[in-house]
Amino acid sequence: STDVPAMISLTANDNCSGEITVQGQDSTVPGNCPGSYSITRTWTFVDACGNSASVSQTINVSDTIPPVAPTAPADVTVSCGGQIPEMISLTANDSCSGEITVQGQDSTTQGECPNSYIITRTWTFTDTCGNTSNSIQLITVSDDTAPVLASALETEVNAVCTAIPPVPELTFTDNCGxxxxxxYSENTGNQTAGSYVIIRTWTVSDTCFNTATFTQTVTVSIENPLTVIAKTICINDEPVNLFTLLPEGTAQNGTWSSPNAGTALEGSIFNPHQVALGNYIVRYTISDGDCPKVFEINIEVHDRCIVLPACSITVYNAVSPNNDGYNDVFFIDGILCYPENNVEIYNRWGILVFSTDGYNNTTKVFAGVSEGRATIDRGAELPDGTYYYILKYKDEKGTNFDKAGYLYLNR
Structure with missing residues (x-):
C-alpha cells in the first residue's frame, strides 16, 4: 500500500466559459487477502451549468513479498548423550501490515549408525496473503564416544597357580544407551621357571562402531616349579621306568626329554646299557594346567655294581633340607673312616658357598646353608639348583684321595 500513487490534480476544458470544478475520489474493492485489493480512482468535472464528465484510473494493489525471516540460531553439533537445544520463538517482519504466523518443525535425516543423525530445524513465516519465508538451523547429532566400564576392574593381580582368581563379570554402559x-579373549605368555602371565582382554563396541579395550594382567607364581631327583644306576641294571621315581600321583600326560641321554631314553624308560659311564639329566615336563612343573632326574650311571667295603666313600648327591628326616644334609657314607678331609661346594657360577675340614655328617655338615665369605651371605639359605662338590681326604698311610661331582639341592 505504500506504493499506491498519490491523488493528482487534473484539468478539464469546457466549450463555454465559466469555472469548472473537479473532485477526485477513490473507491476500494477488497481482494482475496488483506494485503490485496483494487482502487478505482475517479475525477469528476462539473461546469457552471452542472454538466459533468469523469475519468477513472484503476490501481491494483497486491502483496507478493514474503516476510523478512530473521537469522536462525547457529548450526551446532552435539553428542547423542548431550542436550539438544530446544525450539525457540523467532519473529519476522513484513512489508505489509497484517498478522504473521510462524511454525517451527524438525525433520531428521539418519546418519551411518542409529545414534548419528542430522536434525533440520525450520521456522516457516507466513503473512496474511500466504507469502512464506524460512529460517533454517542444522543440529548434527553424533556418537563418537566408546562404551565405558561400569564395574570395578583390578588391572594388576598377583596369584599362585593353585588359586587363580576367576574371570570377573564386568558391566559396560554407553553414553547413547x-x-x-x-x-573376551585370554592369552598366556612370559613364562619363566617360576611364573607366567595371563592377559585377559575385553573389547567393547557400540552400534556406531566406537571401540574400547580393557585388560587385566594376572601374574601367576608357580609353587615348586622344579623338583630335582637323584638316581644312581649300575650300567648292568635293567632299564628303569622313570615314572617310578616321580612323586605318587604325578600326572602322566607330560613330556620326557634329555639333553644328553640320546637313545637311552625312550618315553619314560631309561636303558643304562646304551650309555657310557657318567651323569645324565632327564626332564619330565608337565606344561598344561595352571601349575606347570618340571621334574629333573639326575642319573649317575656307574660300574660299581658290588657291595662296597665298610670304609668305602659313597657320596649321596641329592639334598632336600626340609626337615622331613630324609636327605636333609649332604651325606658322605664312609667319611668317618677318614677324619682328615676337606669338603668344598661351589654354585653354578663357581662361587664357593661352603667349605669345612673334618666333615662328619653331623656337626660339620652341609644343609643347604651358605658358609661363603665373599659374595654369598653367610648363614643364608641357598636357592634350589645344581652345585659342584670337591671332596679331599687322606687315609692312615697318608695317601691323598679326591672325589668331585654334582650336588643337587631341592627343598
Whole structure:
C-alpha cells in the first residue's frame, strides 16, 4: 500500500466559459487477502451549468513479498548423550501490515549408525496473503564416544597357580544407551621357571562402531616349579621306568626329554646299557594346567655294581633340607673312616658357598646353608639348583684321595 500513487490534480476544458470544478475520489474493492485489493480512482468535472464528465484510473494493489525471516540460531553439533537445544520463538517482519504466523518443525535425516543423525530445524513465516519465508538451523547429532566400564576392574593381580582368581563379570554402559557388544579373549605368555602371565582382554563396541579395550594382567607364581631327583644306576641294571621315581600321583600326560641321554631314553624308560659311564639329566615336563612343573632326574650311571667295603666313600648327591628326616644334609657314607678331609661346594657360577675340614655328617655338615665369605651371605639359605662338590681326604698311610661331582639341592 505504500506504493499506491498519490491523488493528482487534473484539468478539464469546457466549450463555454465559466469555472469548472473537479473532485477526485477513490473507491476500494477488497481482494482475496488483506494485503490485496483494487482502487478505482475517479475525477469528476462539473461546469457552471452542472454538466459533468469523469475519468477513472484503476490501481491494483497486491502483496507478493514474503516476510523478512530473521537469522536462525547457529548450526551446532552435539553428542547423542548431550542436550539438544530446544525450539525457540523467532519473529519476522513484513512489508505489509497484517498478522504473521510462524511454525517451527524438525525433520531428521539418519546418519551411518542409529545414534548419528542430522536434525533440520525450520521456522516457516507466513503473512496474511500466504507469502512464506524460512529460517533454517542444522543440529548434527553424533556418537563418537566408546562404551565405558561400569564395574570395578583390578588391572594388576598377583596369584599362585593353585588359586587363580576367576574371570570377573564386568558391566559396560554407553553414553547413547546403545547395545554394547563385548568380546573376551585370554592369552598366556612370559613364562619363566617360576611364573607366567595371563592377559585377559575385553573389547567393547557400540552400534556406531566406537571401540574400547580393557585388560587385566594376572601374574601367576608357580609353587615348586622344579623338583630335582637323584638316581644312581649300575650300567648292568635293567632299564628303569622313570615314572617310578616321580612323586605318587604325578600326572602322566607330560613330556620326557634329555639333553644328553640320546637313545637311552625312550618315553619314560631309561636303558643304562646304551650309555657310557657318567651323569645324565632327564626332564619330565608337565606344561598344561595352571601349575606347570618340571621334574629333573639326575642319573649317575656307574660300574660299581658290588657291595662296597665298610670304609668305602659313597657320596649321596641329592639334598632336600626340609626337615622331613630324609636327605636333609649332604651325606658322605664312609667319611668317618677318614677324619682328615676337606669338603668344598661351589654354585653354578663357581662361587664357593661352603667349605669345612673334618666333615662328619653331623656337626660339620652341609644343609643347604651358605658358609661363603665373599659374595654369598653367610648363614643364608641357598636357592634350589645344581652345585659342584670337591671332596679331599687322606687315609692312615697318608695317601691323598679326591672325589668331585654334582650336588643337587631341592627343598
Amino acid at each position: 546403545a547395545t554394547v557388544t563385548v568380546v
